[in-house]
Amino acid sequence: MARSEFDVSQEVEYIRRVQKGDGETFGLLVEKYQQRIFSILFHLVRRRDEVEDLAQEVFFKAFRAIRSYNFQSSFATWLSRIAVNHCYDYLRKVRASHLSYYSEMTEESAHELERKAESPPPQGLDHGEKLALRDFVGRLLERAPEDDRLILTLKELEDYSVEEIADLLKLKTSTVKVRLHRARKRMLEDLERWRQEGK
Amino acid sequence: MDCKEIRDLVRERWGEELPAEAREHMSKCAGCEVYWRNARFLQTGFRALAEETPPDASFGFASRLVRRLQEWGATGARSEFFETVGRRFVYATLVLTLALLLSLVLPTTGPVRGVAGADFLALQSHSQTSQPDVVGGDLADTHDLIPGGPTE
Numbered sequence: 001m002a003r004s005e006f007d008v009s010q011e012v013e014y015i016r017r018v019q020k021g022d023g024e025t026f027g028l029l030v031e032k033y034q035q036r037i038f039s040i041l042f043h044l045v046r047r048r049d050e051v052e053d054l055a056q057e058v059f060f061k062a063f064r065a066i067r068s069y070n071f072q073s074s075f076a077t078w079l080s081r082i083a084v085n086h087c088y089d090y091l092r093k094v095r096a097s098h099l100s101y102y103s104e105m106t107e108e109s110a111h112e113l114e115r116k117a118e119s120p121p122p123q124g125l126d127h128g129e130k131l132a133l134r135d136f137v138g139r140l141l142e143r144a145p146e147d148d149r150l151i152l153t154l155k156e157l158e159d160y161s162v163e164e165i166a167d168l169l170k171l172k173t174s175t176v177k178v179r180l181h182r183a184r185k186r187m188l189e190d191l192e193r194w195r196q197e198g199k
Numbered sequence: 200m201d202c203k204e205i206r207d208l209v210r211e212r213w214g215e216e217l218p219a220e221a222r223e224h225m226s227k228c229a230g231c232e233v234y235w236r237n238a239r240f241l242q243t244g245f246r247a248l249a250e251e252t253p254p255d256a257s258f259g260f261a262s263r264l265v266r267r268l269q270e271w272g273a274t275g276a277r278s279e280f281f282e283t284v285g286r287r288f289v290y291a292t293l294v295l296t297l298a299l300l301l302s303l304v305l306p307t308t309g310p311v312r313g314v315a316g317a318d319f320l321a322l323q324s325h326s327q328t329s330q331p332d333v334v335g336g337d338l339a340d341t342h343d344l345i346p347g348g349p350t351e
């Protein structure tokens with residue numbers, strides 16, 4: 001069994017030990033959850049080279065705040081909440097705004113990409129097209145307000161359910177649904193605006 | 200169904216099939232058709248983004264972090280404690296200084312304040328000597344406030 005695989009009762013025991021100041025045991029929790037935190041950070045920030053530094057800051061914060069963890073939500077949710085909040089401030093500082101990769105494509109290949117991405121079910125995109133689409137939608141997401149970006153990333157990229165997002169962000173499920181609806185609306189408006197400007 | 204209802208439905212049933220009524224509307228309404236196509240475009244884009252694998256933690260990430268935490272525990276926690284205590288001390292000092300300054304600057308009598316202790320003594324001596332009030336106020340009214348003072 002890998003060091004990072006342990007059951008819930010063991011996890012509770014480890015957390016209690018860390019709450020008493022045991023840093024070594026915290027390492028086991030880090031190993032268990034690092035991939036999850038890396039994934040959230042990467043999808044929210046979209047900067048591969050900064051993910052590890054951010055993750056370190058998140059775990060550092062978690063260690064310092066672990067005494068306040070009261071086992072009401074799962075440790076994974078508590079940790080993810082710290083990661084999301086940490087990213088929130090980061091995102092407010094860093095705002096990218098240009099749509100470079102996609103706009104550098106020829107008009108013909110841009111149309112081809114649009115056609116493939118829009119058709120239900122989406123036709124197979126080749127590697128280059130997938131990269132271009134990722135780049136374009138990623139940049140649209142970067143331009144979105146932080147709240148929209150957060151909720152869309154958790155729902156669309158991290159595949160969280162509405163209930164999980166509500167738990168994570170400490171919101172009502174109805175609020176999450178409304179925000180998600182609004183975020184999609186704004187993204188669609190932004191896409192439409194960009195298309196009208198581009199044509 | 201009107202255009203607004205169709206667009207609400209597109210956002211609500213994100214990634215799902217739309218009912219026949221909505222599809223029929225879209226076959227006649229170019230605006231809603233574009234809206235729906237844009238939604239499909241974004242959904243495909245999100246899927247492509249989700250497929251992107253996050254970077255792995257570098258080798259020894261957890262142990263490096265623990266080492267850093269232990270270093271921080273040795274010095275950082277202590278300095279953080281002193282920083283917190285120091286900050287509280289500074290705040291308390293500022294509040295006390297402000298209170299002291301206010302007590303010096305504000306007049307001892309006035310419309311806002313009642314009869315202060317010092318004034319009380321002054322009034323008592325005034326009532327004994329029956330001197331006219333220097334400030335110019337008529338103290339006749341305040342005599343009622345002074346216990347044992349002249350009631351007249």
